[in-house]
Amino acid sequence: MGHFDADYDPDRPPVQSLDDVPLAEQAEMLDRASLEFCLADAFHPGCEMTWPMRHKSLYMAPFRIAHAGENWIEPQYGAVMNPSEILGLLPFGPLGPQVPGGVTRWMAVPWQTDTASCRSGYIKQYDPYLPTFWPARVPNQVLTEEDYNTVMDTRRSLGQRLAAFARRAAWVRPLGSQGYDSQINNMIANFWQMGVIEQRPGPGDSHFPPYLEVEDMPKRTLARLAAEGDPPDAADEVDLTGIEKVRRFPHGLKD
Numbered sequence: 116m117g118h119f120d121a122d123y124d125p126d127r128p129p130v131q132s133l134d135d136v137p138l139a140e141q142a143e144m145l146d147r148a149s150l151e152f153c154l155a156d157a158f159h160p161g162c163e164m165t166w167p168m169r170h171k172s173l174y175m176a177p178f179r180i181a182h183a184g185e186n187w188i189e190p191q192y193g194a195v196m197n198p199s200e201i202l203g204l205l206p207f208g209p210l211g212p213q214v215p216g217g218v219t220r221w222m223a224v225p226w227q228t229d230t231a232s233c234r235s236g237y238i239k240q241y242d243p244y245l246p247t248f249w250p251a252r253v254p255n256q257v258l259t260e261e262d263y264n265t266v267m268d269t270r271r272s273l274g275q276r277l278a279a280f281a282r283r284a285a286w287v288r289p290l291g292s293q294g295y296d297s298q299i300n301n302m303i304a305n306f307w308q309m310g311v312i313e314q315r316p317g318p319g320d321s322h323f324p325p326y327l328e329v330e331d332m333p334k335r336t337l338a339r340l341a342a343e344g345d346p347p348d349a350a351d352e353v354d355l356t357g358i359e360k361v362r363r364f365p366h367g368l369k370d
Contacts, residue, residue, distance in 0.1 A: 146178050167221065170210045181212040189214050231290060231302035232355065254312055256283035257330040259347070266327070267318050280323060285351035286310060289336050292349040308336040 130136055136144045167173055175181040183189070192209070201209055209217070223229030235247040235255040247255060258280070265271060265279035289308040290298040302309075310332035317323045 150178070167210055167218065172205055172210045173213065175212075180218065183207075183212040183214045183217070187212070187214065189217075225303055227302040227306055228299040231287065231299045232295075234287065234351065234355065236351070254286040254310075254330070255351075257286045257310060257312065258282075258327060259284050259330050260332065263315065263327060263329045266323060269318060269320075273322065276318075277322065280327075284330070284347035285349075286330070288340060288345065288347055288350040289332070290350050292345060292353055295353055295355060298350065298353060308333060308339075310336075 130144070133141055133144065173180060187207070190208075196209070205211055209221075230253050233249055233253055235244045236242060244256065259282075262279040262282050266276050268276070286309070287298065289305065289310075290301040310330035312328050313331050314326050315329045317325050317327050319325075
């Protein structure tokens with residue numbers, strides 16, 4: 116443990132073209148380019164590459180999906196499948212060689228519904244923020260622009276600025292708080308109203324980080340939220356525990 120080749124060079128310029136990569140490393144770089152921004156771990160049906168990707172039977176070689184035969188006709192699996200039925204279909208079926216579209220068929224359609232569903236803190240008594248799905252792709256709690264402006268205002272007291280920095284709002288608040296079905300439909304129709312996270316400079320003193328991740332929300336959305344008077348975390352209080360994929364503790368919590 117601790118024995119490794121220190122080959123990281125922080126000053127090495129990023130690759131701009133495949134021609135910049137030595138020929139012997141180009142095949143590996145093509146794999147890396149296609150996989151670099153894939154999401155991993157949870158493998159729930161949705162934006163992730165989903166649960167079949169865990170099974171060796173899906174592959175013909177490392178990182179190479181096996182192809183179904185030219186004359187293979189995919190059967191109708193029905194509305195519900197269980198593990199024994201799926202495994203009983205091997206070497207064919209969902210975990211065997213794949214037809215075109217075979218991997219992505221398990222993903223959310225449309226994708227906005229799953230993006231609106233994957234949050235943190237589904238079971239609040241366990242933890243208000245955990246488990247967390249895709250914080251790097253889909254924020255959960257955000258530093259609002261209003262609070263960022265307070266942090267940056269050196270005319271304010273340090274206590275006010277620290278309180279603003281510690282405060283977070285629910286990123287999903289533009290979706291409303293009228294229930295799960297309403298929220299996912301709002302995400303489809305009004306995705307443009309969601310905030311985008313930007314890196315902005317900090318105030319430059321020792322009490323705050325040098326850079327802050329700040330929500331930049333459309334002005335029309337901010338005006339609507341202000342008019343509706345919803346608290347900043349109301350949308351996040353919608354109960355999602357009935358969704359099968361987030362029922363992490365089906366038998367309840369133990370003391």
